Amino acid sequence: MSFKDKVVWITGASSGIGEALAYAFHKQGARLILSARRLKELGRVRENCQGDLSDIHILPFDLTETETHADQVKNAISLYDRIDILVNNGGISQRGLAHETELDVVRQVMEVNFFGAINLTKEVLPHMIRQKSGHIVVMSSVMGKFGTRLRSTYAASKHALHGWYDCLRQETYVHNIDISLVCPGFVKTNVTHNALTADGTPLSEMGAGQMGGMSPEEFARKVMPKLAKQKNEIYIGGREVVAVYVKRFFPNLLNRILQRVKVT
Numbered sequence: 384m385s386f387k388d389k390v391v392w393i394t395g396a397s398s399g400i401g402e403a404l405a406y407a408f409h410k411q412g413a414r415l416i417l418s419a420r421r422l423k424e425l426g427r428v429r430e431n432c433q434g435d436l437s438d439i440h441i442l443p444f445d446l447t448e449t450e451t452h453a454d455q456v457k458n459a460i461s462l463y464d465r466i467d468i469l470v471n472n473g474g475i476s477q478r479g480l481a482h483e484t485e486l487d488v489v490r491q492v493m494e495v496n497f498f499g500a501i502n503l504t505k506e507v508l509p510h511m512i513r514q515k516s517g518h519i520v521v522m523s524s525v526m527g528k529f530g531t532r533l534r535s536t537y538a539a540s541k542h543a544l545h546g547w548y549d550c551l552r553q554e555t556y557v558h559n560i561d562i563s564l565v566c567p568g569f570v571k572t573n574v575t576h577n578a579l580t581a582d583g584t585p586l587s588e589m590g591a592g593q594m595g596g597m598s599p600e601e602f603a604r605k606v607m608p609k610l611a612k613q614k615n616e617i618y619i620g621g622r623e624v625v626a627v628y629v630k631r632f633f634p635n636l637l638n639r640i641l642q643r644v645k646v647t
């Protein structure tokens with residue numbers, strides 16, 4: 384599939400992976416709607432796109448304010464009369480032992496990563512069903528496929544996305560709507576810096592894994608051809624991706640390995 388003239392709505396477009404995807408889709412001739420909370424950063428991303436900016440619109444909103452989603456979808460549709468691809472990318476991470484992490488923090492992460500994504504999808508779906516086409520992309524993580532220490536809430540939010548969207552794929556097949564769950568490994572962004580700790584304060588440091596991760600631009604370069612093929616599930620990363628396959632075929636072995644691995 385070519386992205387030329389496709390209308391692509393990206394959440395979490397103000398930094399990191401979403402920003403890199405905005406540049407990549409723009410380069411391939413897509414018409415864009417960029418969303419996140421920080422208006423100024425969205426403006427910066429728009430300005431950084433090369434060439435004609437007339438087909439790049441900014442729609443700031445908070446994913447946790449689900450009561451506003453229906454209006455945001457109306458606003459998005461009014462821009463180009465359609466949405467071809469929704470990229471549910473906005474998200475936050477978490478670092479803390481499970482028993483120490485406050486329930487409010489668990490809820491906060493779920494509100495952004497799970498409820499934010501699925502509610503926006505629910506609001507966009509009737510339009511895609513009427514269009515008789517669509518592609519919903521979901522930024523999960525390798526943490527949507529297995530778990531490690533200190534990430535119970537984050538992994539739960541990403542695993543939940545797999546359950547919800549795997550079921551949805553079965554329902555939207557008849558409407559010509561594809562679902563791609565993307566599972567990145569380490570990508571060098573602010574995700575760990577912004578991660579919520581046990582009491583809800585941000586970690587405010589870049590994790591060692593992130594430091595050694597691929598750049599968001601490299602990630603975007605690798606994911607675009609797979610999105611063009613509308614693959615159901617996409618894994619992109621370093622050796623952490625191997626763990627996805629070890630979990631599938633040798634789950635007890637992965638458990639033993641991860642018990643010994645240093646995680647940050």
Ligand SMILES: NC(=O)c1ccc[n+]([C@@H]2O[C@H](COP(=O)([O-])OP(=O)(O)OC[C@H]3O[C@@H](n4cnc5c(N)ncnc54)[C@H](OP(=O)(O)O)[C@@H]3O)[C@@H](O)[C@H]2O)c1
Pocket residue numbers: 394395396397398399400401418419420421422424444445446447472473474475476495522523524525566567568569570571572573574577593596
């Ligand atoms: N980097 C990695 O290694 C990695 C690995 C696996 C999966 N992922 C996933 O990739 C996605 C993007 O993360 P990233 O690595 O690019 O980190 P990032 O640079 O921190 O980007 C997160 C994006 O989400 C937006 N966001 C956060 N809370 C929001 C809210 N309440 N409402 C609306 N937007 C919100 C942020 O924008 P505002 O702050 O402007 O709202 C920002 O644009 C996330 O879903 C993350 O879980 C990342």
